[in-house]
Amino acid sequence: MTVEGSLTNTVGFLLGKLGQQANGQFADRLAPLGLRPRHCAVLELLAGGPRAQLELAKAVGVTPSVVVDMLDELETLDAVRRVRDTADRRRQLIELTSTGLDLRHQTLSLARQNDEELLSAIDPTEVAALRQILGRIAAATGLVEK
Amino acid sequence: MTVEGSLTNTVGFLLGKLGQQANGQFADRLAPLGLRPRHCAVLELLAGGPRAQLELAKAVGVTPSVVVDMLDELETLDAVRRVRDTADRRRQLIELTSTGLDLRHQTLSLARQNDEELLSAIDPTEVAALRQILGRIAAATGLVEK
DNA sequence: TATTGTTATACTCTATAACTATA
DNA sequence: TATAGTTATAGAGTATAACAATA
Numbered sequence: 001m002t003v004e005g006s007l008t009n010t011v012g013f014l015l016g017k018l019g020q021q022a023n024g025q026f027a028d029r030l031a032p033l034g035l036r037p038r039h040c041a042v043l044e045l046l047a048g049g050p051r052a053q054l055e056l057a058k059a060v061g062v063t064p065s066v067v068v069d070m071l072d073e074l075e076t077l078d079a080v081r082r083v084r085d086t087a088d089r090r091r092q093l094i095e096l097t098s099t100g101l102d103l104r105h106q107t108l109s110l111a112r113q114n115d116e117e118l119l120s121a122i123d124p125t126e127v128a129a130l131r132q133i134l135g136r137i138a139a140a141t142g143l144v145e146k
Numbered sequence: 147m148t149v150e151g152s153l154t155n156t157v158g159f160l161l162g163k164l165g166q167q168a169n170g171q172f173a174d175r176l177a178p179l180g181l182r183p184r185h186c187a188v189l190e191l192l193a194g195g196p197r198a199q200l201e202l203a204k205a206v207g208v209t210p211s212v213v214v215d216m217l218d219e220l221e222t223l224d225a226v227r228r229v230r231d232t233a234d235r236r237r238q239l240i241e242l243t244s245t246g247l248d249l250r251h252q253t254l255s256l257a258r259q260n261d262e263e264l265l266s267a268i269d270p271t272e273v274a275a276l277r278q279i280l281g282r283i284a285a286a287t288g289l290v291e292k
Numbered sequence: 293t294a295t296t297g298t299t300a301t302a303c304t305c306t307a308t309a310a311c312t313a314t315a
Numbered sequence: 316t317a318t319a320g321t322t323a324t325a326g327a328g329t330a331t332a333a334c335a336a337t338a
Contacts, residue, residue: 005254006190006254007186007187007190007253007254007257008190008290009277009281010257010258010260010261011168011261011264011265011273011276011277011280012168012169012171012172012257012260012261012264013168013172013257014277014280014281014284014290015161015164015165015167015168015169015264015280016165016166016168016169016172016183017165017284017289017290018161018165018280018283018284018287018289019161019162019163019164019165019166019168019169020162020165021287021289022157022158022159022161022162022165023158023161023162023165025158026158026159026162037162040153041153044152044153044154052319052320053319053320054318054319054320062306062307063306063307063308064319064320064321065306065307065308065320065321065322065323066305066306066307067320068320068321068322085319088314088315088318088319089313089314089315089319090313090314090315090318090319090320091314091318091319091320092319092320107153108151108152108153111153111156111158111159112156114156114158115156115157115158118157118158118161118283118287119157119283120286121282121283121286121287122279122282122283122286126279127157129275129279130157130276130279130280131155131157131160133268133272133275133276134157134160134161134164134276135155135160136267136268137164137264137265137267137268138160138163138164140266140267140268141164141167141264141267143163143164143167144154144160144163198296198297199296199297200295200296200297208329208330209329209330209331210296210297210298211297211298211299211300211329211330211331212328212329212330213297214297214298214299231296234295234296234337234338235296235336235337235338236295236296236297236336236337236338237295237296237297237337238296238297
């Protein structure tokens with residue numbers, strides 16, 4: 001048993017450590033695809049329809065110049081297309097290509113594999129409870145658009 | 147309700163996001179003390195007795211040169227002392243000073259405040275369940291020495 | 293010759309600010 | 316004059332590798 005009154009027992013500390021671990025493992029799985037976790041959030045958003053770059057920046061929580069880089073990379077992979085908005089020629093609408101959609105399915109599958117590995121030590125009913133509680137905290141802190 | 151089959155529903159994704167959030171909030175609380183989350187792990191370890199720098203590096207999971215920097219900072223704060231090991235003069239044993247011990251108490255208190263803020267949306271029995279499950283996952287993945 | 297700690301260097305990630313083209 | 320996107324630059328944070336002292 002861990003020492004009472006220790007930092008290690010803190011939920012925040014555990015979340016930090018486990019989050020880093022989960023993210024690192026996920027990044028390793030994504031690497032062969034030429035993607036990193038950040039890209040997945042973009043693919044996910046674009047699956048809901050085309051978006052402008054600044055919209056993506058705000059939604060993913062990164063600065064616009066980072067979005068430019070990510071989209072350059074995704075374009076190199078033929079995962080997305082930049083199409084000029086005819087109504088406002090300053091904007092570019094980012095569309096998911098068919099290979100982008102396929103890539104998104106793959107990342108989703110990898111994310112599930114990642115979960116399985118991460119959660120292999122605890123039983124299914126607890127996994128469900130965990131997912132539910134984490135989802136509620138994320139929603140409460142506004143981390144995820146409901 | 148969130149879309150079924152979405153990355154956002156994944157435990158790994160939620161852990162990553164929440165971990166980053168928890169860590170950021172904790173870092174903000176620590177900033178006035180001149181500390182960052184990493185330092186807390188060092189203070190915690192040293193509370194169990196003096197350690198050599200390479201031991202600290204391995205335990206905290208950072209590279210030796212980073213430990214040098216962290217200890218320089220902690221020494222500036224008078225939180226730790228480097229004392230040459232008389233048995234092996236290459237080693238330096240790092241000791242917690244009394245102000246370091248005090249600092250450790252403060253960081254623990256801040257970590258608890260952080261938990262309260264983070265978990266304000268969910269009720270106590272669920273918090274207990276969450277802490278228990280996270281602790282078990284962390285132990286299973288070897289993230290925390292039991 | 294190997295090991296502890298240190299320093300110097302480089303690399304990644306991200307943010308800031310200047311720039312263009314459109315509005 | 317303001318906005319969308321881009322580029323250039325700089326700042327954290329971290330890792331790698333060369334180095335001095337000791338074993």
